[in-house]
Amino acid sequence: EVQLVQSGGGLVQPGRSLRLSCSASGFTFDDFAMSWFRQAPGKGLEWVGFIRSKVYGGTTEYAASVKGRFSISRDDSKSIAYLQMNSLKTEDTALYYCSRYGGRADYWGQGTLVTVSS
Amino acid sequence: EIVMTQTPPSSPVTLGQPASISCRSSQSLVHSDGDTYLSWLQQRPGQPPRLLIYKISNRFSGVPDRFSGSGAGTDFTLKISRVEAEDVGVYYCMQATQFPWTFGQGTKVEIK
Numbered sequence: 001e002v003q004l005v006q007s008g009g010g011l012v013q014p015g016r017s018l019r020l021s022c023s024a025s026g027f028t029f030d031d032f033a034m035s036w037f038r039q040a041p042g043k044g045l046e047w048v049g050f051i052r053s054k055v056y057g058g059t060t061e062y063a064a065s066v067k068g069r070f071s072i073s074r075d076d077s078k079s080i081a082y083l084q085m086n087s088l089k090t091e092d093t094a095l096y097y098c099s100r101y102g103g104r105a106d107y108w109g110q111g112t113l114v115t116v117s118s
Numbered sequence: 119e120i121v122m123t124q125t126p127p128s129s130p131v132t133l134g135q136p137a138s139i140s141c142r143s144s145q146s147l148v149h150s151d152g153d154t155y156l157s158w159l160q161q162r163p164g165q166p167p168r169l170l171i172y173k174i175s176n177r178f179s180g181v182p183d184r185f186s187g188s189g190a191g192t193d194f195t196l197k198i199s200r201v202e203a204e205d206v207g208v209y210y211c212m213q214a215t216q217f218p219w220t221f222g223q224g225t226k227v228e229i230k
Contacts, residue, residue: 035219037167045159045167045210047219061217097166104157104172105214111166 002026002107004098009112012088020083022098022109029079030054033101036072036083038094039111046094050101051081066092088116120144120213124222130230137198139225141211146191148215155214158187158196161224162207170209171196203229 008020022034033056036048049062051072060072069087074080081098093116099105121144131137139158147154158171169178171187174194184199198205206229211222 044208044224045161045212045221047212047221050217050219063218101214103153103155104169104178105159105167105212106169106172106178108166108168 002100004100004107004109006096006098006109006112009096009114011115011117013118014088014090014116016088017084017086018088018114019085020096020098020112020114022081022083024079024081024100027100029074030076031102034072034074034081035099035101035105036081037097037099037105038092038114039097040091040094043094048083048096085114088114090116092116119218120147120216120220122211122213122220122222124211124225126225127223128226128228130228131198131201132230133203134200137201137205137227139196139209139211139227141189141194141196141222143192143194143213147194147213148191154190156187156189156194157212157214158185159210159212160205160207161210162204165207167210198227201227201229 003025005023012018033052035050049072051060071084073082095111097111098109100107123142125140159167161167170181175187186197208224208226
């Protein structure tokens, strides 16, 4: 059974950093790209970023709103994808989701809440 | 950036009746590889999104056959043939043809 278990959310002050983790099981993690999305309270879904599998270079793509502040990485030996969030702003407050991507965002994590507030 | 416009924003439906949601993109979603990366996702209250349909019309594993997707180019439709109580939630179209990936604003399906 494919599972994506997220961790690492919480309350953080503006300007600080936070790292989210997405631990995968039930499939060959190396074979898939991974993506991150977010949903601000009461709002719709927003794509955050994407990391290709190592076969495709492991390269990344980011939304303009987070480019230069957020970075995505992966540890294939541990089957974990990471979202490193730096210089956090109040507008980054959201529920963050990771998703497996193989031509479609088919399995999603349970979400982890990030609250940026002083 | 490709803008996804979804209508209607809200759809009150009688149980057992059909529902239809439209999604229009600001440019063609046909990728250079020939596929069209248009998906439909369902988000029930308090739950993460769930993939229903990918590449316009392919139902994902475990999705009931009352859900169907159609369309081409820039115009796409999600249809629920007979709405059931468990279908209540917000439905989003999403394009993954071009970065940045973008979503429609969502359509709230509720029971009359």
